[in-house]
Structures are given as structure tokens and as C-alpha cells.
Amino acid sequence: MRVQVELFGLSRLIAGEREITLTLEEGATFRDVVRALAKQYPEMIGDVVQPDGETMQAPNILNLDGRRMIQPHQMDENLGDGDRIIVMSMSAGG
């Protein structure tokens, strides 16, 4: 299955891309997206992805199609084919 991943903030600066397509096994989860990102862009480990290579480094967070922030306990939920994931680096204030 294929999912689109939009990269905002630090993840975009590291990847040098605004958007990438990931090809994942059927039944892939949000955690698999993080694993794939860490594998494709090892420089993300530390600032965007935690050292375990499979969870997001706060305040970076995955968002599903602008509608739902993926919480740590939801990382093992399955993705749907064609889902659009956004890697957000949330700030506050300003």
C-alpha cells in the first residue's frame, strides 16, 4: 500500500522534500510510517524521531489528513491505502 507523507518543519529541512510517497506492507501502522522515515532519513533520529526509531520525538507529531493528531497510544492503528499523513512540528505562542 502507498501513503503520502507531507513534511513540515524540521522533517522538511532534513529530508529536503515537501512530500514523499511511502510504500508499505498491507496492514501497516502509523508506527511503520515512523520506522520508514527513520530508515530513509536517519538524520531525523533525535530531532524528529526518538532514538528507538519508531516513535515521534515531541513536539513532533503525526496527523491524519488534517483531521486527527495521532496520539502515542494510537501508533499501532492500521493505515488505509491512499491515506495522507502529515509530520507536524508543533510550536506554541509567538
Added chain:
Amino acid sequence: MHGYSGRVLHIDLTNRKRWVESKPEEWYKTYIGGVSMATRLCWENIETGCDPLSPGNPVCIANGLFAGTPVPVGGKYGMASKSPLTGFIGDSLSSSWFTVSLKRARWDGIVVHGASEEWVSVLIDDDKVDFRDASDLVGLSTTEAEEAIREEFGDDQIRSAVIGPAGENLVRIANVSNDGRKAGRTGHGAVWGSKKLKALSVRGTHGVQVADPEELLKLSYDILEAAQGPHTQKYRILGTSSNVLNMNKLGLLPTENYREGVFDDAELISGEYLHEHYKAKTIACAQCPIACEQVGHVKEGPYAEAMGHVEYESLFALSSNCGVNDMEASIKAIANCNELGTDTMSTGVTISWAMECFERGIFTQEDFKCERYPEGFEASFGDGMAMVRLTEMIAHRDGYMGDLLAEGTRRASAKLDEERGTESYQWAMNIKGLETPGYDARALKTFAVGLAVGTRGGCHNRTAAYDPDIKGWVDRFSVDETRGELAKSTEEYAAVYDTLPLCKFIRRCFTGKADREGAWPAIAKLINATTGWEFDYDDVDLIGERAHTMKKAFNVREGWTREDDHLPYRWQHEPMTKGPSAGHIVTDEELEYLKDIYYEAKGWTEEGLIPKEKLVELGMEDVAEEIGV
């Protein structure tokens, strides 16, 4: 006492006098510093019910507990007066070496009373106070004024807070500038202008005495080290303007005066775009190891050489919210606000109100005539040049439009509606008169109540209730019984930081966790090493509740009623049509229910008043006597 001098300096501009007030240690334990102490000083020194632009409204400055110490991000102070925008408490924070100099001059706070007949610049040189003629500073921009003072004395250790031309012209959205940072919101600049106070400068030559220097140094070093890690990386590299794309994707980026929450050209005004094309440097506030402020520089074109400090809130207000997709125009508009001395947020939101009036045919080109633009100009959404021109016209009150917009959205719309029989209040985006921030609350229901009940009006910094909504801890599109407690909890959490004050961007650097459990024990250690007190988790938590209660008490004494806790008409009647936040409004029923459960969570009455016993419980007996029910 350690950490404090125990002294508050009073300055009377009317009679050119000064006196010193000593405060007991218990007073400091209750009000600590920052916005809490500044509000308390305002409570003690204001003529209740006064016009905010009259001599009876004092300028109150309260130093930070950690200013001048090694504690990272502790170089902040609070400023309070009755806001000329809201008529309620106007409390602002700023970070700069001004506050460190104040600490070294051994002043915990300053209260400026009265008003001068001529423009005055006040120099506080340790214990001495010198009233100086400021006629040569009048008309100077904020940076020029600060530089002129430093040059005059030939001492770069003199630090100044100043107003720009906007404050001189009593623009109600004017601010106070220091080291390029701003006490930005609620119109302090106009209060200074009403006193003919152009500048307040400080030279301090003393050390700061803390209870346990070794412990404080160790604690500070650990925080400093953490502040160089991943918890602050996003601030250091991109700053807060990285929120543009996030908010746009969530359908929350105010666009064309909050008509929509999705801006088609968001990429062109994003923090990422700024970083790639316009970033000149990042700068840090005093005592800050993070350095989050992104300075944008325009190299060529009509705005060549403009340099603006680009924060998210400044950027949304002076780009998408005016429909403008030209980063260069945004940088120039922000630079104008910085130098002329207006609040970027209120300026942008007021301009977007005018642009909507123009698009609806209420304003015509004629209305934008002034000496500089005798033919007037068109001011449609998306017109970056019109936006830039209006930032200048507001600061100088140029022409009909500059003078009207200098009043902010609430007064401008009321005047227009009276003059022309229009209903422009329906798109005047303010709460209690203060223009709204860069998060559309129609689809952030916890934030909606946090904003509505906010003591200083439409402010995201004092409530922090967008956190649970945006981060998905609750369903942001709906209302439930938890939101009252959440709004209380988040505003009091923010008030702890605003009172010490510490910059909130350090909040993950104590233990990696930003919540109370992660931060309060560490903050208690910092307080104890500085003061010698024995604060614990509960004491730190109380700082926030006391601070917020003090501000609410101030408002109650100034005539606040439940009806003052409102939202802009647009958020209650007009849903957005694009993106994931489309279709939502905050209904009357929702808002009144949210207020009910918020007041209940606070332990207040159904009318939102504070019971006497609640105030006594917080150690505010004299406040209970005056406004408790």
C-alpha cells in the same frame, strides 16, 4: 530577602517626585513577580474607574524573580496598566536586558504615576531618578530612540524601554519596545504616550543576591544543556512561524479576516519559506540559550532593506489574514510595526477588518486618502502594498483611515456603524476589545472558552487552551463537561510561567515533560535556590491560580460582568467553508454552557464573581474585602 530587594520605586511624572515603598516577604510569596506582581501594583495604585489614558492609570512594571541570575529564559518582566483597548487589565510580558538592569539597580518594581506636561525621558541610575527633557527623542522610531539614549550617555549598559511614534500619537494598539522586544499587547504604548513618557532607562551596578548560588548554578546548567537539545530545536531553527503550515492544514489559519481557515498560498508565507529565502539571523532575548526569534531581511524591490522579527502571530496577522501571499510585504509590515511601535497582531487584524469593509463597498478609495496618499488607494484582500501603507498610517493616525484604525477593531467598527449605519461589528475580530490570535476558535472548542473568559481579551498566551484541542487530547470540534476544568487548568499553567516569569519555550527542558508533574518540582527548586523559601509542587501551582485571580479581581473592580466574556460575532454565526474545520461555529448555547462549567471549575459564582472565601483561601484578604461576594 534573597532574590528580591524588597523595594518598589514610585515615580510621579506630574510633580517630578520619586519615593520608595518597602514590601514584606509575604507579599512577594503571594505575587512573586511578572504579570501577577504588575497587576497587583496596578490594583494598589490605580484610580478605580479611570480613563486608561488619564493620569490616574499607572504604568506598573514588575521584575522577574530570575532576572539577572543564571536561570535560563528568566530575563523577563511584566507590565500592567488599565488597557485603553479593553478597559480591563492590560498585562504584557517582555524579555530584555532592561529587566536585568532593573534588577541590578535593585528595584523589584516600578510604578509610574501621573502625567508630564512635556515629553519626558526618565533615567533610573541605581537609586537616582533623573527626569530629562525628551523633546529631541519625539518622533524617533523605537530603535532610534534606544540608540539615541545610549549614545547620549556613552554607556551601552543603559537599557531603555521606549515608545515609538504610535505611542506618542495615542494609538490604542501601540506597544512598548526594549532591546527590540515588545511589551506588545493591550496598548501600553498609548498609556505611556498619555503620560508623555517617551523612555524609561535603567543603569544598574549591583549584583543580585540569591540564597544558594552553587545550587542555582547547577540547576541552571542542567536546564541550559537540555535547552540545546531536541526539545527546543524547532524554535531555534524555524521559530514559531513554522506554525503557518500546521494551522493551515488543520483549517485554522486565519485567512481574509477569519472568513476562512485555509489559505491557498500558505507555502509562500510559511516559516519554511522564510527560512529558505529571507532569514538573516536568529536572535535571543536576555538570558536565553534558545534564540528563537527569526529575523527576515528583504534584499531588493519596493521593501528593500526591511528587517522584521517574524513570529507566527505577527505573520498570520500581516499575511494570510489580509489575504497577502507576499512574504516581502509581510516582513516590511512587521518591520513597520516594530519600528513605529504597534502590536503586530492588533495591527494586522484591524487592517483585515478595513479590507473587508473595502471589499463590501463600505469603504472606497476616497476613505484611504491622507497627506501621503492624496488620491487614496484601494485596499482589497491580497494587496500587500495597501497593508504596508496602512501600518504606517495607523502609527501616525494619517487621514481618516489611519485615525480610525488607530482605535482598534472594536472602537473603529462602533464608530463606522454609527456614522454609516453599517454592521461592521460582525467582522470586527476582538474579544473585550483586544484583537484575536492566529488560531480560529470555531473549531477549537476548549480554546473558545479560554479566549472568551480571558482577562485581557483575545489572547492565546494567557489561556493555552488551544493545546488540548490542537494536540488532539480532546475532540476539538465538540463541547463536553471537561472543558471548564481544562480551560482553568491551562490558563493557570500559563500564569505560572507568566508570573515568574519564564519563557514557556523552556517547559520541556526540566525533565523532558512539559506538564505540571514534569515542571513544577524543578521550578520549585529554582525558586528555593533563589529565595531560600521552601516552595513545593502545590506552592508553584498556587502561583498560577493567584495570578489569574488577581487579574480577574482587577476586572471585577473595573465593572466586569458575565456578558464581557464573549466571542466575536463571526465565530458564533458564520462557519468556514474550506478544510477540515469547515462547518463549525460556537453556538450561544455552547458558549454559555462553557462559561458555566468554567466558572464552576474556578469556584466562582454563576455570574462569574469571586466568593470572599475563595480569595481568603488564596491569601488575598484585602481583595476579598473589596470585590469578594
